Amino acid sequence: MATRPLSNLGFKSLKFVQELGTMTAFAGDIARTVVTPPIRVSAFVWELYKVGVLSLIIICVSGLTVGMVLGLQGHHTLVRFGAKESLGALVGVSLIRELGPVITALLVAGRAGSATAAEIGTMVATEQLDGLRMLSIDPVSLVIKPKAEAMLVVTPLLTAMFIACGLYGGYLVGVGFLGGDPGSYMASLRSNVDFHIDIACCLLKSVVFGFLLGLIATYRGYTSAPTAEGVSAATTSSVVISSVTVLLTDYVITALWGI
């Protein structure tokens, strides 16, 4: 009896490792379909629209408001130290190094990731994927690959959009509402944002996050139980697992990047 929690922990650990292995094999399947024909350009473009274009409003609004909050909070803090000219640097570095890639990834996971998992899970439940198999069509090639590719491509682009809106939001508050100097804002932003330390790291994070989001959302949908409850579980677990994975990966990349 005393060993039951231990054996449960052991069982769950083994199951977790098995799941990681299955997901890795799934990633390998997707990679195989990427390098073998057919390429499926129109399906990819359609997914770019669904994942990217339809996420633009939420990304822009979120970026703007986060930038505005950073501008407001940053102004009040910097004024105390007599450094309000550095507002541009504060907003820019915060957005580019951390907030841009992470918040964008969380928003994409919540909006596009959950929709992807739900769509694929519904296809599993209604035997649409089995229907494709019986037509000798690989469902990973037709259904999964365009979605995963779209998430990988779109996440860095949406991150850039988020950061751009955030920088404008910080400018709007810091300069427009609180009377800061526009030249100081732009100068401090330009002089404190480094390509290698900040922008390259941001790009790397957003690409890695895009890859993980695409993999997790499609995997959860593809392996969902063929029931309504299974689809629901796949959708929620896709968001939770994606969010936690993004946050953990962010820490790892930041630590490895040496910042």
Next chain:
Amino acid sequence: MEHETLRDVPRGSAKDFVVLNRVRMNFGNRSVFNSLSCGFPYGRISVILGGSGSGKTTILRLIGGLVHPVSGSVIVDNQNITRLSWRNLNVSRRKLGMMFQGGALLDSYTVFDNVALPLREQRGRTKQQISDEVHAMLKAVGVADADNLLPGQLSGGMLRRVALARAIIRKPDVLLCDEPFSGLDPISIRRMESLLIEINKQFGMTMIVVSHDIHSTLRMADHVLLVLNGRVLQGTPEEMRNSEDADAVEFFKDGL
């Protein structure tokens, strides 16, 4: 009439295009078949009858390679599909067409795109050829005006006919039909029956139909497989109707 028990010698003959040989199948802890052996004759309409949960659909899924048995073999056109790699199984499935109970059409594709999909995935046809073939097939199954509709906009009968069109557009050797009459009104059932019989006559396709509709079965089947309590009974419709097996008598008495 042939009477199979759990330990009988595997059945198969030169005339059987599809053979299941001592197949054992479980779902989790539940045993579906312990040692199923049966055959489906070439070019004939075989109907699998049985109660709910007896494993009728599982037999179709075994033949299609969508599930794998714990042991035993599934032979399609002299090829054991349980031993095939994923790639070779995909090639082998070109001999099969499957009509799913719910249609299994891609819900974001129009009727035209659903039926054209298998032709587009095979190379060697122009757009015009594909268009002509798809329109001819939709006309043959009686849904000529539904090209641009989505599956969600179709009635039950129309959905089944589009699913049938998609399943046979590549002219497979074997057509698997999972409950094609389920949920249809009597007129639609008759229409679907006639369609299946016509396809069988025109293309000589081996058909394996899962159904719980005894009346349709007795009208259209050349060969009947009755799955009851883990056992399998086979024979012609007449043989099954006149069977003295207690389970079979009770099944047909309740159904008729």
